[in-house]
Amino acid sequence: MAHGSVLSSGAAETIVKGETGMKIGMIGLGKMGGNMATRLARAGVTVVGHDHSPEVVSSWVASAGIVGASSVDALIAALPAPRVIWLMLPSGPITEEQLVGLSQRLAPGDVVVDGGNSNYHDSERRAALLAEKGIGFMDAGTSGGVWGLENGYCLMVGATPEVARQVRPFLEILAPHPERGWAHVGPVGAGHYVKMVHNGIEYGMMQSLAEGLALLQGKTAFDLDLAKITDLWGEGSVVRSWLLELTADALRKGVDWNQMAAVVADSGEGRWTAIEAIEQGIPAPVLSLALHLRFQSQDRDALTFKLLSVMRHAFGGHAIQASGQ
Structure with missing residues (x-):
């Protein structure tokens, strides 16, 4: 054949x-x-x-x-x-x-x-x-x-x-x-273990880049060009990386933020890395928090935030914003 x-x-x-x-x-x-x-x-x-x-x-x-x-x-x-x-x-x-x-x-x-x-x-x-x-x-x-x-x-x-x-x-x-x-x-087992930790690190790197770029975008007075800046960082900067290159390429092509849902899926490996850190008693706050923030993005009803609003209203009388506002 x-x-x-x-x-x-x-x-x-x-x-x-x-x-x-x-x-x-x-x-x-x-x-x-x-x-x-x-x-x-x-x-x-x-x-x-x-x-x-x-x-x-x-x-x-x-x-x-x-x-x-x-x-x-x-x-x-x-x-x-x-x-x-x-x-x-x-x-x-x-x-x-x-x-x-x-x-x-x-x-x-x-x-x-x-x-x-x-x-x-x-x-x-x-x-x-x-x-x-x-x-x-x-x-x-x-x-x-x-x-x-x-x-x-x-x-x-x-x-x-x-x-x-x-x-x-x-x-x-x-x-x-x-x-x-x-x-x-x-x-046996070491290969998937190393890949598991690799993916946990990846979560932290992605979260850090996303937060930094969001800060740049939020400074509207400067009208910063995210594509230009991520390109810039890719040349000689301490934070240069393939992940940054991919982000820069995506931004150059243009992103319609209004058409995107703010939901980020998580793979099993991010969870397994956090569990491993707990079992070993090794602090891994960045990796764990990055995972938890992905969980947060998947909560379409945002119950956590609704509960916070209820609490703020209960102790401080702060107004609860209606859905869709």
Whole structure:
């Protein structure tokens, strides 16, 4: 079966090798998974991809030249042992179900990589489950977003030394550079733990930038140009960063603030970081407050603020503003 084709369920067909002779399975072809499969395929790796949506599989087959698999069984059958299968799935039940299923299908010596944002405790438990069957496991904290296809992904991986060696050739392709941008940071669980803290730090950085820019915007007497200032800060400033560059780019393109809801979602990793800080007894007020402010933004009825108004009225007689005013 050549590249750009879809394997039927249960098919055990020979597929044409990529330029490197390397083969990998990718389960979960969303924006991250699909782009990662594309980066690997561009480097000459034969990527066999599966997604719950046949349309998604077909689109990546057409655009990236991967080999599509209509089922997990077809994907497994297409890969020679020892197999490496990389998951890019939402954390929680979906990843759990997939890993349990793979534990019943794969053979000793195979390796499963979880590149999603799973809780590191889950990764430790899942690794133990797979180890009972002689199947290796790697937890790969993955950062880079939609820009990873062109720029490469920052990969924080946890695994045994043996599994790390087996997966290393793929990490070197996915990273910005074969020797940089990826690291075997520790045993199983360490990869997702490092990514968890990374995301907690990200919350704090984003909150700090947002507050500072809001202060600039609020000084109406100066009529400050936020796009110009964020561009300026990106050149030699102590606060220069990729996050600032992305913000500057968005501001240059123009933002209609009136069309945006002031609601900011939070991922599980921000919560897990705050919980970890509590469990270790390590103060992390910035990370925790940034998370709590996201919770606050999601309270569309703003009950907290309504209660504050009730209290202010009760003790000081301050007027309660009607809704819509």
